[in-house]
Amino acid sequence: MTISRSMxxxxxxxxxxxxxxxxxxxxxxSYAFPTFLESMSAxxxxxxxxxxxxxxAETLKPLIVGIAISGTIGIAIGxxxxxxxxxxxxxSPIFIVMQSAPLAALIPLxxxxxxxxxxxxxxxxxxxxxxxxxxxxxxxxRNTPTNLIEMGxxxxxxxxxxxxxxxxxxxxxxxxxxxxxxxxxGFIGAILAELKIxxxxxxxxxxxxxxxxxxxxxxxxxxxxxxxxxxxxxxLEKLEIYLFEGNVRGYASD
Numbered sequence: 001m002t003i004s005r006s007m008x009x010x011x012x013x014x015x016x017x018x019x020x021x022x023x024x025x026x027x028x029x030s031y032a033f034p035t036f037l038e039s040m041s042a043x044x045x046x047x048x049x050x051x052x053x054x055x056x057a058e059t060l061k062p063l064i065v066g067i068a069i070s071g072t073i074g075i076a077i078g079x080x081x082x083x084x085x086x087x088x089x090x091x092s093p094i095f096i097v098m099q100s101a102p103l104a105a106l107i108p109l110x111x112x113x114x115x116x117x118x119x120x121x122x123x124x125x126x127x128x129x130x131x132x133x134x135x136x137x138x139x140x141x142r143n144t145p146t147n148l149i150e151m152g153x154x155x156x157x158x159x160x161x162x163x164x165x166x167x168x169x170x171x172x173x174x175x176x177x178x179x180x181x182x183x184x185x186g187f188i189g190a191i192l193a194e195l196k197i198x199x200x201x202x203x204x205x206x207x208x209x210x211x212x213x214x215x216x217x218x219x220x221x222x223x224x225x226x227x228x229x230x231x232x233x234x235x236l237e238k239l240e241i242y243l244f245e246g247n248v249r250g251y252a253s254d
Contacts, residue, residue, distance in 0.1 A: 043220035059201030063190040066125025078137025099131035121193040128189030129182035136178025140171035
C-alpha cells in the first residue's frame with residue numbers, strides 16, 4: 001500500500017514533534033515537563049479506566065452546541081453582511097470587537113448573567129468561534145468575481161439562484177477556511193470555559209492533575225484535545241470536498 005505525499009509529510013512532521021517532545025522531557029526542560037511516552041502512558045491509563053471518556057462527555061456538550069450555533073448563524077450573518085453594504089457597516093464592527101475583546105475579562109459577566117451551567121460555556125464557545133466565521137464568510141462573499149454574478153443575471157437567474165449557485169460555491173473555500181478557524185477557536189473556548197467557569201470535563205482533568213503535580217496526565221489531556229481538534233478539522237475538509245466537488249482546490253499539504 002502506497003502512502004500519499006501529504007500523508008508522508010504529516011507522519012514525518014508528527015515524528016519530529018514527538019521526538020523533540022521526548023528529548024525535551026529527558027533533558028529535562030522543566031521538572032513539570034514529562035516525556036512524550038510518559039504522557040501517552042497516562043493517556044492510555046485514563047482511556048482504559050474510562051475517566052477520559054466521561055470527561056469528554058461533558059466537554060463536547062458546550063463545544064458541539066456552540067460550534068453548531070456559530071456555524072449556522074455565523075455563515076448566514078456573514079453572507080448577509082457580504083451582500084449588503086448597509087449591514088456590513090452595521091454589524092461588522094460588532095464582530096471585530098468580539099474577536100479582539102479579552103475573553104477572560106468577559107467570562108465573569110457571562111457567569112453573572114447566565115450562571116455556571118451549560119449556557120455560559122456555550123456563549124464562550126460562540127464568542128470565540130462566531131466572529132472568525134462571520135468575518136471570513138463576509139469577506140469571501142464580498143469578493144465574489146463580478147463577472148460570475150453578471151453572467152448569472154444575464155441568464156435570467158433569480159437573486160436566490162445567484163446567491164446559492166454562484167456566490168456561495170465561489171466563496172466556499174474561504175467560508176470553510178473560516179469554519180475551520182472557528183472550530184479551532186471553539187475548542188479553545190470550550191477548554192477555557194471549563195478552566196474559568198466550572199472545572200468539569202477535560203478542563204477538570206487539567207486542573208486536578210496540575211494541583212497534584214501529575215503533569216503526565218495534564219499533558220495527556222491537552223494532547224487529546226489537540227488530536228480531537230485535528231480530527232474535526234480534517235472532517236470539515238472532507239465535507240467541503242464532498243459538498244463542493246467541482247470547486248476543489250489543492251491544500252498546502254497536498
